Amino acid sequence: MTTLNDGWFTEVFQNEGTAFSLKVRSKLHEEQSEFQKLEIYDTETFGNLMVLDGCVMLTTRDNFLYHEMMTHPALFTHKDPRKVVIIGGGDCGTLKEVLKHPGVEEAWQVEIDERVTRLSEKYFPELCESNGDPRANFFFGDGVQWMRDIEPNSVDLIIIDSTDPVGPAEGLFALDFYRDCMLALKEGGIVVQQSESPLLHAETIIRDIHQDMKKAGLAHVVTLPFPQPVYPTGWWSCTMGSKSNPLHYFREEDAAERPFVTRYYNEAIHRGALAQPQFMKDALED
Ligand code: SAM
Numbered sequence: 001m002t003t004l005n006d007g008w009f010t011e012v013f014q015n016e017g018t019a020f021s022l023k024v025r026s027k028l029h030e031e032q033s034e035f036q037k038l039e040i041y042d043t044e045t046f047g048n049l050m051v052l053d054g055c056v057m058l059t060t061r062d063n064f065l066y067h068e069m070m071t072h073p074a075l076f077t078h079k080d081p082r083k084v085v086i087i088g089g090g091d092c093g094t095l096k097e098v099l100k101h102p103g104v105e106e107a108w109q110v111e112i113d114e115r116v117t118r119l120s121e122k123y124f125p126e127l128c129e130s131n132g133d134p135r136a137n138f139f140f141g142d143g144v145q146w147m148r149d150i151e152p153n154s155v156d157l158i159i160i161d162s163t164d165p166v167g168p169a170e171g172l173f174a175l176d177f178y179r180d181c182m183l184a185l186k187e188g189g190i191v192v193q194q195s196e197s198p199l200l201h202a203e204t205i206i207r208d209i210h211q212d213m214k215k216a217g218l219a220h221v222v223t224l225p226f227p228q229p230v231y232p233t234g235w236w237s238c239t240m241g242s243k244s245n246p247l248h249y250f251r252e253e254d255a256a257e258r259p260f261v262t263r264y265y266n267e268a269i270h271r272g273a274l275a276q277p278q279f280m281k282d283a284l285e286d
Pocket residue numbers: 035056057058066087088089090091110111112113116141142143144161162163164167168169170171172194
């Protein structure tokens with residue numbers, strides 16, 4: 001639920017008894033697409049704000065935390081990622097980070113709602129600056145169906161950058177979907193999924209992701225926490241699953257010598273994110 005009172009945008013997390021607010025100058029856009037309500041605000045201190053069905057998606061100021069951690073740990077864990085598929089990610093920030101890796105030869109963004117991308121092009125152009133890269137491909141449709149139809153053993157890395165596990169995104173947190181991801185992955189392939197708040201969801205959503213990824217055959221699964229101020233509790237996570245690679249080893253030298261700019265990710269942050277808080281170890285161990 002969201003409210004806009006005396007210049008403040010507020011997202012209320014009823015079940016948690018918490019809320020998050022940003023002081024806004026104005027609402028820049030609102031529309032109802034085939035899939036969701038889309039809103040864009042101009043905020044006083046966080047730049048532009050995108051809201052989907054009342055949930056904060058991203059802001060100009062702090063989306064780098066999420067987009068860097070949803071991409072670089074998995075890309076530097078994979079031995080040689082060449083073909084990458086992003087499910088969701090309509091704001092194009094994840095695609096931009098993926099294409100910073102010169103070894104990536106082909107990247108697909110499979111977003112169900114084209115309107116998200118069109119609004120991002122207008123209100124978050126800095127996230128769309130790689131959209132013209134010849135390696136970038138766009139498919140507007142359901143990622144669940146796309147993963148059923150894709151050629152087996154054809155993808156190195158699958159990034160599930162979706163909304164919360166409700167509505168059209170619910171199927172992206174299901175065992176059948178992970179099984180389809182497994183079939184799509186080449187040997188040495190990795191899946192990484194936005195996995196919500198460690199504080200709120202370690203014993204529920206995150207544990208379910210671990211269990212279902214392992215049931216689907218992803219032998220190694222690890223959750224990496226990271227800060228994300230605009231999301232519930234300000235603490236978020238991504239969960240990586242791999243067919244065969246232990247996920248505590250990554251191309252540390254390549255990460256340290258990466259030929260591109262990041263603002264949060266580096267090899268020490270990557271190594272640190274693999275160190276699990278005790279309550280997560282307790283909640284997630286088999
Ligand atoms: N950073 C955001 C977060 O963590 O909540 C997610 C960013 S991106 C805007 C999420 C995208 O997932 C949305 O644009 C939404 O339309 C898309 N999405 C939801 N369900 C989908 C599905 N089944 N297939 C493809 N895209 C989907």
